[in-house]
Amino acid sequence: MPSTEWIESAGGPLVVIPRSVIAEWKGTPADYEEACGIEDYLGLLCREWGDVLVLGDEPLRTGVVARPEGPVIVRWMFAPSTERLLDVALHAKLDELSALETLRVGLRDEVYGIFDSGADGSSAVMVE
Template sequence: MVRYAEPGAVEWVESGGGPLIAVPETVLPFWAGADGEETASDYDRACEVDGHVGLLPVGDCTALVLGDEPAATAYLPDHGMFVRWCAGDSEHEVLASVPPATATAQWGPETTWKVPGPVRLFDAAWPGTSLADTDQVRVALEPGTYTVRTARVQPGPETWLDFIRLHLRTPR
């Protein structure tokens, strides 16, 4: 089992203030971020997502927008979910609280997300073609249809987390 609090064991992604987005690698060139010639940029579309998650078309796929607040976010493959660090004193405290908080989380309604394979999680303001210079992480998802559910948990008096759980429903 991975001890997540070991330095370098978890890669956190942060934004400059807007939403994060998980874009399938196959369509990264189609995500223009805040750039673009349109009246409403891709970033503007991502900012319009109401709630914890939403889906946006990108090329011939969809991307998962992590909305609500610009919290530092990591993907924990052992739990099959994104963890958003809304409040907490330390990474160790936040990550140690994940297993017990998962067991008691009140999960919201599900969303269905079709994924062609690995995705990149990054600040929605960045274009998909410029990720080498940004704060981003590769999430190795299997191709298929995922159910996505969210929960806000408060495992301690000063610790708040958002969970975005991905469950592979049907492999492609």
């Protein structure tokens, strides 16, 4: 049975940041407010040290599933159970799905952290 470590916020959006610059995110009130300004499912905040991917809209329970083509971020919006959600995330034919939104993000070839935008980067769960 597939599993994931679920990541939850204290009510605000989650952010996704490369490990090499994760300490730059301090979770200050200004950081948090800017992340909360993202009203779509995804948004990008540009910083001197790199881009911050914001998982906006609602503070949904979030996990990462390892697929053959790479890690997939899963946000639990509607599913009857953890098992069913993860099964769909692992076996869905991603190229046959329609995107709700699109956002072009330049990714680095490194580990990323996902954590509450109101927290310091040291609290991140790392995604490999």
